[in-house]
Amino acid sequence: MSDAMLTAYRHDAHKFTGESHEDAREEFAGVPVNQSVPEGADGDAAALSRPLDVQKQTVPTHADHYRLSLLTGETVYDPETFTRTTIESEVSNLIATEDAQAAHERWLASDVAAAFSETVYHPYTSLKFHTLLVAALLDNYRDGHEFADLRLIVDPVGEVVPFRTVFDGDEFALRIDIEDGGRPSARLGSRPWRSWASAWNRLTAHPLDTDHDKYDMTLDANLRRMWSWSTALQYIEDFAAWRPDR
Structure with missing residues (x-):
């Protein structure tokens, strides 16, 4: 499996x-790279975040592989931080x-991976979270799970399930799996598509304090309008x- x-x-x-x-080169840092992912997991993860039939720039003023922040509208590229040497390291x-x-844990914590988009055609997408989604789908598929059986599951902070946790934040973690163990969850749907808002809206309970915390209210309201998984x-x-209160 490794x-x-x-x-x-x-x-x-x-x-x-x-x-x-x-x-693309076939080797980087002494290891094979840019190989096809088994089980169709790469294509399915891509379909969760972007229209696969759109192969042209959707933001005319942005034509490089650095991500645009949906929060600020600005590129996350910093020439002092993202030097060639730093990126390669x-x-x-x-x-x-x-x-x-270990690779899974490093991707979860990586700031550099978050600086890149899945494709220059869709600069608000995130290479970091696309990769984590690919791995989560692949691990599920290799265990014989069908996409239609998968759920978005909310876990406690710091509870990382190998390969299946796709987000580990300060308030909660998110995982793609089939068994929720009674935790808040929602099915992904019958097929891979840009369904983030649908899944987030259908969670059986929400991890944000939308009754009392104004920042959580804002975050939740915006997440309910997003469809791309890696972007969300x-x-x-x-x-x-x-957020300035933390």
Whole structure:
């Protein structure tokens, strides 16, 4: 299982360097990268976050692989932070490990991965959360689970389930799995599509304090209008880093 899961965490390494899929190198930091992910997990995760038939710039003024923040509308690129040397070092740390569980934990905590989009055509998407979604779907598929059986599950802060946790924040964690153990959850749907708002709205209980906390109210209201999974997950992370009361 480890080799297959490592493929998930390494499959989009070319997006850190701005290479096209066709021209992408086969090795980075001494490990194989940019290989196809088994079980169709990459395509399904992509379908959760962006229209696969749109292959043109959707933001005319933005044409590079750095992500645009939905929170600020600005690029997250910082020339002092994202030097070529820094990126290569950070990416090596993400993908060079031979321990798939360690790779999962590094992706969950990575700020550098969050600086890149899934594709220049959809700059508000997040490479970080796309990759985590790919791994979560792959692990479920390899256990024989069908997409239609999967659920978005809310877990306590810091409770990370190997490969299946896709977000670990200051207030809650989120996981893709089939058994919720009585925790708040919602089905993903019958097929992969941009269904974030649908799933978030159908959670059996919500992890945010929308009765008393004005920032949680704002976050929740915005999440109920988002459809892209990687964009929404990245927005939760960005919002937590931005909110002035913490």
